[in-house]
Amino acid sequence: MKIRYLLLLSALGSLPARAQTAAPAADPYRPVYHFAPPRNWLNDANGLVFSNGVYHLFYQHNPLSAAPGHLAWGHATSPDLLRWTNLPVALSEYRNPDGSNTMIFSGSAVVDANNDSGLFAPGQTDGLVAFYTGHVEKNGATLAQHQNLAFSPDQGLSWTRYAGNPVLDIGSKEFRDPKVFWYAPQRKWVMACVKADRQQIYLYQSANLRDWQFMSRWGRAGDTVKEWECPDLFELPVPGGGTKWMLLISSGNPTEQFRGQQYFLGQFDGQQFTPDQPYEEPAYLDFGKDYFAAVTFNNAPANRRLLVGWTNDWAYARDIPTGDAWRGSFAVPRELSLRATAAGLVLVQQPLAELGTLGKEAVSLKNQSLKAGAADYELPFRGESYDLELTLEPGKAQTLTLNLLQSEAERTTLRYDVARQLLTLDRRESGRVDFHPLFALTTETARVPLQNGQLRLRLLVDKSVVEVFAQDGETTLTDLVFPRQHQGRITLQAAGGPARIARLSLRDLSQPLAP
Numbered sequence: 001m002k003i004r005y006l007l008l009l010s011a012l013g014s015l016p017a018r019a020q021t022a023a024p025a026a027d028p029y030r031p032v033y034h035f036a037p038p039r040n041w042l043n044d045a046n047g048l049v050f051s052n053g054v055y056h057l058f059y060q061h062n063p064l065s066a067a068p069g070h071l072a073w074g075h076a077t078s079p080d081l082l083r084w085t086n087l088p089v090a091l092s093e094y095r096n097p098d099g100s101n102t103m104i105f106s107g108s109a110v111v112d113a114n115n116d117s118g119l120f121a122p123g124q125t126d127g128l129v130a131f132y133t134g135h136v137e138k139n140g141a142t143l144a145q146h147q148n149l150a151f152s153p154d155q156g157l158s159w160t161r162y163a164g165n166p167v168l169d170i171g172s173k174e175f176r177d178p179k180v181f182w183y184a185p186q187r188k189w190v191m192a193c194v195k196a197d198r199q200q201i202y203l204y205q206s207a208n209l210r211d212w213q214f215m216s217r218w219g220r221a222g223d224t225v226k227e228w229e230c231p232d233l234f235e236l237p238v239p240g241g242g243t244k245w246m247l248l249i250s251s252g253n254p255t256e257q258f259r260g261q262q263y264f265l266g267q268f269d270g271q272q273f274t275p276d277q278p279y280e281e282p283a284y285l286d287f288g289k290d291y292f293a294a295v296t297f298n299n300a301p302a303n304r305r306l307l308v309g310w311t312n313d314w315a316y317a318r319d320i321p322t323g324d325a326w327r328g329s330f331a332v333p334r335e336l337s338l339r340a341t342a343a344g345l346v347l348v349q350q351p352l353a354e355l356g357t358l359g360k361e362a363v364s365l366k367n368q369s370l371k372a373g374a375a376d377y378e379l380p381f382r383g384e385s386y387d388l389e390l391t392l393e394p395g396k397a398q399t400l401t402l403n404l405l406q407s408e409a410e411r412t413t414l415r416y417d418v419a420r421q422l423l424t425l426d427r428r429e430s431g432r433v434d435f436h437p438l439f440a441l442t443t444e445t446a447r448v449p450l451q452n453g454q455l456r457l458r459l460l461v462d463k464s465v466v467e468v469f470a471q472d473g474e475t476t477l478t479d480l481v482f483p484r485q486h487q488g489r490i491t492l493q494a495a496g497g498p499a500r501i502a503r504l505s506l507r508d509l510s511q512p513l514a515p
């Protein structure tokens with residue numbers, strides 16, 4: 001009787017939420033609503049382009065194993081950037097007549113709407129052209145990095161490498177990651193590449209996507225500790241009128257051991273990029289350890305600027321304990337904008353608005369007081385995949401602590417130091433941290449001033465991915481975590497004085513999305 005009752009309960013999935021303890025799934029770290037490859041290795045997002053109502057996501061992919069190597073472009077498509085259909089590998093490594101091997105490194109894709117390339121049938125308006133770095137290797141030694149193109153007449157299902165490749169070769173082994181975009185004022189194509197070891201971007205122009213002419217170079221500014229990779233250059237509207245150009249570079253992180261991203265705001269006149277300021281103090285995009293190689297979509301509808309970042313760090317990317325089936329994931333696409341604040345223009349990153357249509361509300365509360373020194377306040381929800389929005393009023397508290405993915409001996413902690421206005425993400429006790437010495441070496445901290453006495457947080461938690469958006473996207477921190485105990489509790493505490501949760505709402509996103 002008892003057994004039957006239990007079976008019935010579990011069949012209906014109707015255990016009360018508080019009593020639910022997520023059973024360790026067979027694949028406990030695979031995110032539900034973040035993109036991960038169907039199998040094997042993934043790193044940078046490549047070739048992000050919107051065409052015929054479909055978002056194309058290509059990505060650095062090893063089709064043969066869950067470790068880096070044999071780099072190719074994997075491919076998935078989506079109508080809404082949330083539900084993905086996996087497609088066959090788009091571009092694969094190839095062997096050259098001299099016995100060397102060319103891997104398909106990072107790059108971009110465009111819709112050649114006017115058949116400027118002449119590579120499509122006359123009148124075709126939706127040909128896709130992909131630009132990738134050919135990384136040429138022989139016996140483990142890099143021989144060259146140059147820019148190449150491939151074209152697809154059928155929305156990325158089949159690709160032909162251009163016979164005149166490489167289209168751009170400067171005789172370097174550190175020249176990569178072409179981002180091509182249409183520059184409307186001068187009706188031409190522009191390509192930004194990095195000279196990685198010199199921390200510079202090189203800009204080129206073309207009328208036909210095949211012949212490229214050098215325009216300018218810029219760099220060695222901001223953070224120059226690491227190589228520069230994966231450039232992106234695009235325009236964002238300024239509130240109240242005008243635009244700024246934003247240059248994104250994957251390279252720097254406030255914590256030197258790790259990689260991250262920085263951005264520069266300035267102008268681009270069709271020839272060269274000029275920053276607004278010298279950037280002696282680098283501007284970082286994300287303050288976590290695991291947000292890298294992010295680039296934006298070409299051709300996105302309604303001029304949206306949508307950014308996709310790899311949630312990992314090369315320091316330990318190949319060692320993360322997700323198993324041999326797959327390794328690597330992307331953050332939820334972020335919409336970029338500029339906001340005018342008392343402190344000047346601020347870059348804002350908001351999770352894709354459409355995410356708000358998924359899942360069901362599991363917790364909603366207002367005016368919950370947090371007494372200092374009292375028992376931890378625990379949310380009436382347990383889980384590992386959710387979207388949590390909360391507005392905290394620290395009041396007289398000195399510290400606020402929010403524990404996520406908490407079990408007896410584990411927690412991923414977000415701490416706010418009220419006096420110093422510092423938000424810290426701490427994964428040192430998050431679960432498996434010992435697979436690499438750098439993984440839990442430090443905590444990640446960003447300065448986040450209160451606004452009207454409030455700290456607004458949005459947390460996208462998804463098994464092994466934690467994305468934190470503070471003050472409506474003005475600061476973000478992204479980290480991987482690998483809990484072992486899977487109790488998925490969420491608790492809050494105030495210390496030094498009472499505080500208040502002004503508002504909180506949590507949407508459960510644990511149900512896989514139907515394609």
Ligand code: FRU
Nearest residue numbers: 044060105106176229230293
């Ligand atoms: C950035 C990067 C790129 C390169 C690719 C190779 O993560 O190093 O510069 O094209 O990865 O996978």
